[in-house]
Amino acid sequence: MRKLDFSALLPYADALVEGLIFTVVLTLVSTLAGIAVGTVGAWARTSGPRWAGGLVAAYVEVIRNTPFIVQLFFIFFGLPAAGVKLSEASAAFLAMTINLGAYSTEIIRAGIDATPKGHWEAGLSLAMSRFEVFRHVVLAPAFKKVWPALSSQIIIVMLGSSVVSQISAEDLTYAANFIQSRNFRAFEVYFLVTALYLALSIAMRAALAALGAKLFPKV
């Protein structure tokens, strides 16, 4: 049995920090885009034309019933064959956005479905259009209701992002693989990086809870 030596990781601190930043930025950007997709999707599912609702339902089922890594490989390896070439980072961003978009469509839709019918009727009776009622009356309470579920899903997507290392997007896991290929300290580096992911998910949960309290204050 060999001795653990975490100091062997010190020369690679830069790579770890860069990887961590990449993971955080990738998560942030694709979370924003994914929730935007989810909001539009939820609108189409609840108040949009029937064909749009059907299309979104199919999109949600396809994404929710296939692994993220296959979606990522399809986008990164499959799409270039169809003429769409993407860099590693943009393929990672696109895959995560599409993935979170599907899950958040379902989550936000649940929030909208839980909106009392009277809210719609009250808005419509004030001569607002359906879209205006959706935008000004329904959306914010719906988000408030589903914020905890949405927060967990965002963290799941962050953890899932470790897979983007497989298309050589230079995230935290990529940094770990790189370091262990250099110093052969696999246990030390994976242990440290796992701890970093754990810290990140705990920090994100706290940040999202604080953000939720700020965005949707108790009346």
Added chain:
Amino acid sequence: MADFSFWVIFSNLLLAARWTVLLSLIAFISGGLVGVVLLFLRTSGVKALAWFVRIYVEVFQGTPLLMQLFLLFFGVALFGIELSPWAAAALALTLWTSAFLVEIWRGCVESVPKGQWEASSSLALNYVEQMRYVILPQALRIAVAPTVGFSVQVIKGTALASIIGFVEVTKAGTMLNNATFRPFLVYSLVALIYFALCFPLSMLAKKLEGRLNVAR
């Protein structure tokens, strides 16, 4: 150079899908068994045991499954314990699955009204008897739908085993793609196979959930 027709690709993927199914079954069943043990520890009322399970859940739900796989496959090997991709994948998925199932089931156990605990303890049932005869039969009914729903996550989770070289359907897809250079077709078929495995389970979970709401 061999000629890879559509059917050659598809049949090879289907053959590899057997391993996806087998790994999913192993992970789900053994994860369920570990989950039951953890559930008893978690709801036992012994603080230290409950805390152990809390930390266990936090660690496995708060870190990427891929890192858990790497730690078991590459990391543990440094201590002289060589795990095959098979064993590493099965073990990592078991631990990961149990952490999610115990949380799902804990929610179901806690939704059983407190009076049931009090009534059964006034009949001099001990903790294990209370769980066995009073709490679990009621909790089980609500647990079925989310448990079936989670099995979809397990099947999708097995795709990560491809990264440590376990040849299931995703790894087979990568290998076939390297041989045929038809990524669009290959990964579409891989996705289709996962969809065929997962979609019926998703629908079943939804249906069970709906049935439960009627019963209430």
